[in-house]
Amino acid sequence: MKKITIGEAARQSGVKVPTIRYYEGIGLLSAPNRSEGNQRSYEPSDLNRLAFIRHARELGFEIEAIRTLLQLQDDPHQSCASADAIAKARLIEVEQRIRSLNALKAELEQMVEGCGHGRVDQCRVIEVLADHGKCVHPHH
Amino acid sequence: MKKITIGEAARQSGVKVPTIRYYEGIGLLSAPNRSEGNQRSYEPSDLNRLAFIRHARELGFEIEAIRTLLQLQDDPHQSCASADAIAKARLIEVEQRIRSLNALKAELEQMVEGCGHGRVDQCRVIEVLADHGKCVHPHH
DNA sequence: TCTTGCACCTCTAGTCGCTAGAGGATGTAG
DNA sequence: CTACATCCTCTAGCGACTAGAGGTGCAAGA
Numbered sequence: 365m366k367k368i369t370i371g372e373a374a375r376q377s378g379v380k381v382p383t384i385r386y387y388e389g390i391g392l393l394s395a396p397n398r399s400e401g402n403q404r405s406y407e408p409s410d411l412n413r414l415a416f417i418r419h420a421r422e423l424g425f426e427i428e429a430i431r432t433l434l435q436l437q438d439d440p441h442q443s444c445a446s447a448d449a450i451a452k453a454r455l456i457e458v459e460q461r462i463r464s465l466n467a468l469k470a471e472l473e474q475m476v477e478g479c480g481h482g483r484v485d486q487c488r489v490i491e492v493l494a495d496h497g498k499c500v501h502p503h504h
Numbered sequence: 505m506k507k508i509t510i511g512e513a514a515r516q517s518g519v520k521v522p523t524i525r526y527y528e529g530i531g532l533l534s535a536p537n538r539s540e541g542n543q544r545s546y547e548p549s550d551l552n553r554l555a556f557i558r559h560a561r562e563l564g565f566e567i568e569a570i571r572t573l574l575q576l577q578d579d580p581h582q583s584c585a586s587a588d589a590i591a592k593a594r595l596i597e598v599e600q601r602i603r604s605l606n607a608l609k610a611e612l613e614q615m616v617e618g619c620g621h622g623r624v625d626q627c628r629v630i631e632v633l634a635d636h637g638k639c640v641h642p643h644h
Numbered sequence: 645t646c647t648t649g650c651a652c653c654t655c656t657a658g659t660c661g662c663t664a665g666a667g668g669a670t671g672t673a674g
Numbered sequence: 675c676t677a678c679a680t681c682c683t684c685t686a687g688c689g690a691c692t693a694g695a696g697g698t699g700c701a702a703g704a
Contacts, residue, residue: 369651369652370651370652371650371651371652380691380692381651381652382691382692382693383690383691383692385653385654386690386691386692390690399699400699401652401653401698401699401700402652402653402698402699403651403652403653403698403699403700404652404653412634415634415636416633416634419632419633419634419636420633421690423608423611423612423633424608426689426690427689427690433629433630433633436624436627436630437624437630437633437634439624440623440624440625441623441624441625442623442624443621443622443623443624444619444620444621444622444623444624444626444627444629444630445621447619447624447627447629447630448616448619448621448627448629450629451612451615451616451619451629452616454612455609455612455613455616458605458608458609458612459609461605462602462605462606462609465598465601465602465605466602468563468564468598469595469598469599469602471563472563472591472594472595472598473595475591476588476591476592476595479584479587479588479591480584481583481584481585481588482583482584483580483581483582483583483584484576484577484579484580484581484582484583484584484587485580485581486584487576487584487587487588489573489584489587489588489590489591490573490576490577490584490587492559493556493559493560493563493573493577494552494555494556494559494577496555496559509671509680509681510680510681510682511679511680511681520662520663521680521681522662522663522664523661523662523663525682525683526661526662526663530661539670539671539681540670541669541670541671541681541682542669542670542681542682543669543670543671543680543681543682544681544682561661566660566661567660567661
């Protein structure tokens with residue numbers, strides 16, 4: 365069986381080398397075998413695990429949530445209620461974040477549109493920042 | 505003139521006490537006068553500055569961007585081109601973040617809907633995480 | 645065989661924007 | 675005068691990495 369170096373694992377998974385070592389350090393990834401010269405040597409299954417972690421991180425799951433999801437994956441006979449709950453909680457977070465960002469977007473658009481490109485004392489960007497009451501939706 | 509304590513400033517600005525001290529430490533807020541017993545005593549203008557900072561933070565501007573915006577506010581004869589550029593950059597960031605979060609939302613909805621509430625080995629949440637190819641939009 | 649040069653190793657410290665806590669001083673109300 | 679809240683400084687911690695120092699391993703070309 366061919367040895368997968370950490371660099372190769374990084375290339376194939378899209379997770380950076382120091383990040384892989386970091387994941388090992390926090391116990392998200394189990395420590396792999398080492399070569400003669402003390403270099404990490406990964407198995408194909410480690411690549412799957414790394415891909416799982418990367419995908420979950422891209423979806424914004426926190427490390428602790430990923431730790432739970434990985435435990436669930438390791439024991440497929442468990443109920444998937446936890447996985448479901450974690451994903452639902454994340455969905456709610458994302459929905460709230462989108463709503464909040466849409467409000468910010470409206471605010472920033474107002475600011476940028478109102479800017480007459482003159483001097484600061486007529487600048488709507490500064491003015492709105494200084495006076496929350498001038499916001500489109502003052503409730504953020 | 506009545507003295508505004510740090511606690512009062514916190515109450516009026518909505519910025520927490522340790523955060524006010526932190527802003528002073530990083531030079532975002534100038535150090536106020538002190539009372540006999542070494543306690544900070546703020547002026548009304550400090551409250552405006554704090555409100556400005558708070559509002560800008562709520563809109564997601566980074567500390568360094570706020571530092572620049574405050575400098576602009578302090579010198580109203582400057583061109584507001586910088587303020588405009590900062591706000592525009594922030595707007596673009598926010599728009600990108602919204603797009604990205606909408607993609608995540610679609611993904612998470614798929615996962616949660618597909619979950620049959622059975623065992624982990626039939627769970628779509630785990631399955632999709634393990635295999636990026638099963639994503640709705642595989643390009644995130 | 646030797647050397648070049650990249651990839652690997654460990655370890656510590658830094659990033660951002662706070663937040664928490666220790667341990668002590670001050671200010672105010674009863 | 676005594677409680678008690680609020681204030682002070684200082685250090686360390688959070689999450690999820692990232693950067694850098696200082697050293698070792700390894701494969702390929704001269």
